[in-house]
Amino acid sequence: MFGFIRPVKSELRVREVERFQSVYCGLCHAIRRRYGRVHTLSLSYDMTFLTLLLEGLQPEGADTGRRRCDASPVRPKNVLCEDAAVAFAADVSVLLTYHKLQDTIADDRGLKRLAARLLCLLSRRGYRRACEKQPALDRTMAACLQELSAVEKAGTPSIDRAADPFARLLAACVPGLEGDTGRILQELLYHVGRWIYLIDACADLQDDWESGGYNPVALRYGLTAPSLEPVKGALELTLEKSLAAIYAAFLLLDVRRDQEILENIICLGLPAVTRQVLDGTYQSNGGRNRHGSL
Amino acid sequence: MDPYKVLGVTPETSDDDVKRAYRELARKYHPDNYVNNPLADLAEARMKEINEAYDQIMSQRSGRAGGASQQQGYGGAQGGASANPIYSQIRAAINAGNLAMAEEMLQRCPQRDAEWYFLMGSVYYRKGWFDEAGRAYEQACQMDASNAEYRNALNMLNMSGGYGGYRPMATMSACDCCTQLMCLSCCCNCCGNGC
Numbered sequence: 001m002f003g004f005i006r007p008v009k010s011e012l013r014v015r016e017v018e019r020f021q022s023v024y025c026g027l028c029h030a031i032r033r034r035y036g037r038v039h040t041l042s043l044s045y046d047m048t049f050l051t052l053l054l055e056g057l058q059p060e061g062a063d064t065g066r067r068r069c070d071a072s073p074v075r076p077k078n079v080l081c082e083d084a085a086v087a088f089a090a091d092v093s094v095l096l097t098y099h100k101l102q103d104t105i106a107d108d109r110g111l112k113r114l115a116a117r118l119l120c121l122l123s124r125r126g127y128r129r130a131c132e133k134q135p136a137l138d139r140t141m142a143a144c145l146q147e148l149s150a151v152e153k154a155g156t157p158s159i160d161r162a163a164d165p166f167a168r169l170l171a172a173c174v175p176g177l178e179g180d181t182g183r184i185l186q187e188l189l190y191h192v193g194r195w196i197y198l199i200d201a202c203a204d205l206q207d208d209w210e211s212g213g214y215n216p217v218a219l220r221y222g223l224t225a226p227s228l229e230p231v232k233g234a235l236e237l238t239l240e241k242s243l244a245a246i247y248a249a250f251l252l253l254d255v256r257r258d259q260e261i262l263e264n265i266i267c268l269g270l271p272a273v274t275r276q277v278l279d280g281t282y283q284s285n286g287g288r289n290r291h292g293s294l
Numbered sequence: 295m296d297p298y299k300v301l302g303v304t305p306e307t308s309d310d311d312v313k314r315a316y317r318e319l320a321r322k323y324h325p326d327n328y329v330n331n332p333l334a335d336l337a338e339a340r341m342k343e344i345n346e347a348y349d350q351i352m353s354q355r356s357g358r359a360g361g362a363s364q365q366q367g368y369g370g371a372q373g374g375a376s377a378n379p380i381y382s383q384i385r386a387a388i389n390a391g392n393l394a395m396a397e398e399m400l401q402r403c404p405q406r407d408a409e410w411y412f413l414m415g416s417v418y419y420r421k422g423w424f425d426e427a428g429r430a431y432e433q434a435c436q437m438d439a440s441n442a443e444y445r446n447a448l449n450m451l452n453m454s455g456g457y458g459g460y461r462p463m464a465t466m467s468a469c470d471c472c473t474q475l476m477c478l479s480c481c482c483n484c485c486g487n488g489c
Binding site: 108158159160163164167180182183190191193220234237238241242244245248249251252 | 322323327328331332333336337340418421422423424425427428452453
């Protein structure tokens with residue numbers, strides 16, 4: 001479910017690419033410092049987007065330092081220092097990943113489930129620490145995922161109803177922001193969540209079809225074959241509506257920095273992934289083993 | 295607030311460039327981009343700020359009193375009126391942004407007529423449930439094919455363009471563009487009626 005939210009690198013300036021990478025690394029370092037090495041597995045582009053968004057709302061931007069890490073042990077890299085926004089995104093990463101693993105244990109079978117069990121065991125201590133820091137968020141996540149699994153078990157033939165719990169889960173990932181900013185962020189993240197859930201359902205259609213798993217897109221349109229072709233137009237429209245809602249909300253945020261990168265992600269990256277998934281040309285690693293470094 | 299800051303220009307910027315900056319911002323925050331959007335009130339406030347800033351700059355520069363900007367009115371998203379008093383209450387609840395109440399009132403309604411489906415669609419739309427909204431609007435149109443309000447709502451939903459020029463997915467053909475302009479002018483007419 002992770003990794004759909006990414007910028008289109010070829011449309012970024014060189015300094016924007018460097019900035020994106022320093023935020024990515026900053027989040028990773030924050031996760032490692034706060035929760036330990038295992039949890040850096042929960043690092044994702046999606047959470048980098050959240051970090052950029054929240055960082056853009058901070059009155060004072062965090063500094064950038066130079067640090068080494070496991071992936072780059074010799075040459076230090078530019079790293080965004082930890083501030084409230086980065087720390088919050090780190091908490092969200094750890095919580096979300098743990099709940100996702102729990103979800104996998106409940107729903108999946110075989111090897112995948114075994115791996116999830118193992119990772120859950122390894123990350124339990126960090127998860128508990130994250131719970132102490134964000135108790136309300138942890139409860140909301142658990143409640144939303146429980147609703148989601150009920151919706152899936154009932155075989156709900158509605159894409160909106162199926163997407164709603166996950167969308168609300170993401171909308172809850174807002175640090176206690178006052179007034180309008182919080183409202184705007186919630187609306188923005190709701191539609192990011194809706195989009196992620198639906199795009200994930202589209203990408204998983206083939207797998208779900210073979211395994212007989214729940215797929216809201218197949219049920220909503222009563223598909224008779226595992227192909228998105230007959231309903232591409234309708235899906236494109238409804239996904240585009242969420243993208244437009246994300247952008248409409250984003251325009252109302254007073255973002256202090258990284259406006260260009262965020263606009264790149266919203267206006268170019270998300271539509272590109274949407275097109276690729278609907279065409280069946282999407283590759284989760286961004287193509288040619290490029291995962292992890294954009 | 296400094297009007298130049300609002301438009302993102304400086305006192306040295308030429309009139310033409312100020313106008314361009316104003317148009318660009320007005321296009322982004324135009325009411326049409328926030329129809330049925332839960333954040334419409336914020337967009338309206340922003341648009342007002344932009345209009346005022348532009349008026350102020352232009353009147354300062356020409357030494358006359360303002361009124362240069364195109365004032366765009368925010369029509370109520372729910373334009374039409376209902377014969378049924380319960381539906382009027384539901385419309386009021388939707389307009390006030392109280393979706394939970396509107397939905398509950400709708401669920402309690404005994405009859406499921408065209409207007410019921412239209413209002414349910416409006417609730418779904420505001421919640422961001424665009425697919426369900428489309429289904430409800432279609433049902434409303436089917437049950438009452440002559441109703442312009444329902445037809446407009448459905449057209450608005452199915453029109454992928456016109457959202458602040460934000461058309462991420464498609465490349466627009468000339469023909470497409472005309473249809474959209476036609477649709478858009480339809481919608482604007484409908485919004486103008488107000489509650």
